[in-house]
Amino acid sequence: MIRFDDVTKEYPGGTVAVNGLSLTIPTGQITALVGPSGCGKTTSLRMINRMIEPTRGLISIDGKGVADLDAATLRRGIGYVIQHAGLFPHRTVLDNVATVPRLLGWDRAKSRAAAQDWMERVGLSADLADRYPSQLSGGQQQRVGVARALAADPPILLMDEPFSAVDPVVRQQLQSELLRLQAELHKTIVFVTHDIDEALLLGNQVAVLRVGGILAQVARPADLLAAPADDFVADFLGHDRGIRALSFVGMPRLPLHPELTLALGEVPPADAPDWMLVVEGGHPLGWVRTAGVQGAVDTSDLNRSGTVASLTASPREVLDAALSSPARRGVLVDDAGEFVGTVRASELATLLEAGQA
Ligand SMILES: Nc1ncnc2c1ncn2[C@@H]1O[C@H](COP(=O)(O)OP(=O)(O)OP(=O)(O)O)[C@@H](O)[C@H]1O
Numbered sequence: 462m463i464r465f466d467d468v469t470k471e472y473p474g475g476t477v478a479v480n481g482l483s484l485t486i487p488t489g490q491i492t493a494l495v496g497p498s499g500c501g502k503t504t505s506l507r508m509i510n511r512m513i514e515p516t517r518g519l520i521s522i523d524g525k526g527v528a529d530l531d532a533a534t535l536r537r538g539i540g541y542v543i544q545h546a547g548l549f550p551h552r553t554v555l556d557n558v559a560t561v562p563r564l565l566g567w568d569r570a571k572s573r574a575a576a577q578d579w580m581e582r583v584g585l586s587a588d589l590a591d592r593y594p595s596q597l598s599g600g601q602q603q604r605v606g607v608a609r610a611l612a613a614d615p616p617i618l619l620m621d622e623p624f625s626a627v628d629p630v631v632r633q634q635l636q637s638e639l640l641r642l643q644a645e646l647h648k649t650i651v652f653v654t655h656d657i658d659e660a661l662l663l664g665n666q667v668a669v670l671r672v673g674g675i676l677a678q679v680a681r682p683a684d685l686l687a688a689p690a691d692d693f694v695a696d697f698l699g700h701d702r703g704i705r706a707l708s709f710v711g712m713p714r715l716p717l718h719p720e721l722t723l724a725l726g727e728v729p730p731a732d733a734p735d736w737m738l739v740v741e742g743g744h745p746l747g748w749v750r751t752a753g754v755q756g757a758v759d760t761s762d763l764n765r766s767g768t769v770a771s772l773t774a775s776p777r778e779v780l781d782a783a784l785s786s787p788a789r790r791g792v793l794v795d796d797a798g799e800f801v802g803t804v805r806a807s808e809l810a811t812l813l814e815a816g817q818a
Pocket of ligand 1: 476477496498
């Protein structure tokens with residue numbers, strides 16, 4: 462557990478970047494620090510590994526004040542990832558990842574083996590090992606940054622806007638990979654971002670800071686959306702809070718409906734419903750408006766507008782599947798992607814309204 466006790470940082474010149482911050486960061490979870498530019502997120506993060514010293518107050522890790530620890534020893538137990546990865550340009554990918562193990566005095570073979578292992582775990586293929594950072598995409602560089610921070614297996618990971626400089630698709634991949642890794646690793650992660658949706662997605666708890674380095678609210682994502690502490694937090698959370706909160710509530714027991722389906726090459730029956738779902742090898746391909754089909758169904762008849770939700774999806778995803786379906790019936794699939802039934806938005810909304818979620 463990392464604790465901030467009434468921590469203040471005033472820079473020379475008088476800027477108070479962090480003001481009386483008290484915050485508990487639980488072990489094995491992700492805490493997202495979020496807020497507008499200049500609210501003191503980076504300063505707070507860097508005080509944990511003593512890259513910046515507080516003016517007043519105490520920061521402790523598992524009850525030990527960080528000020529009493531030797532800075533180099535402290536940092537060996539703390540991985541650090543920054544925007545643009547901050548890789549060493551003249552070292553290969555493998556040597557970048559092996560940096561901390563080498564600093565710890567591990568021999569070359571053990572360091573390289575650890576680096577190769579972490580490269581694989583963050584989704585980097587082995588053939589990238591001998592490249593230099595400039596020969597990688599932005600997303601690959603960020604993965605190297607994460608592998609480097611994890612290479613000596615520190616219990617704490619500090620991440621400062623690590624995914625801000627990559628395009629939205631890669632960013633989404635990196636976010637889901639971080640969640641997948643964290644489900645295995647259970648690190649204590651402090652994740653700085655200015656993007657509230659990223660904070661809500663990744664954080665087990667989200668700490669919202671306002672300019673002047675004042676903590677506005679700390680809460681679990683669902684609680685933050687359900688009960689913003691004040692207008693600043695409500696404005697910062699933005700619109701669609703009811704819809705976004707559906708990502709965090711449990712799924713009610715869904716009324717799944719069976720569906721008459723068609724395969725490609727089949728002719729819709731005479732008494733076919735208006736819309737029929739086309740399924741091949743168990744996998745849903747799209748809907749067809751049966752009145753528009755000339756003879757047998759082929760791929761040009763398919764309407765692919767509907768999203769597909771899995772049985773483990775959140776109510777938000779299931780609602781989206783129902784509302785985006787031209788048949789107004791949301792397609793549900795199992796873990797293998799096989800069709801299991803359809804759901805109606807109205808029925809889901811009724812259950813959610815009744816608080817059965
Ligand atoms: N070395 C410094 N000397 C003086 N002022 C500083 C220094 N570093 C940061 N500041 C100021 O402290 C305040 C907080 O900065 P900090 O970088 O911690 O905020 P942030 O929330 O991470 O911002 P951003 O999202 O823009 O990176 C800002 O007003 C900034 O200008």
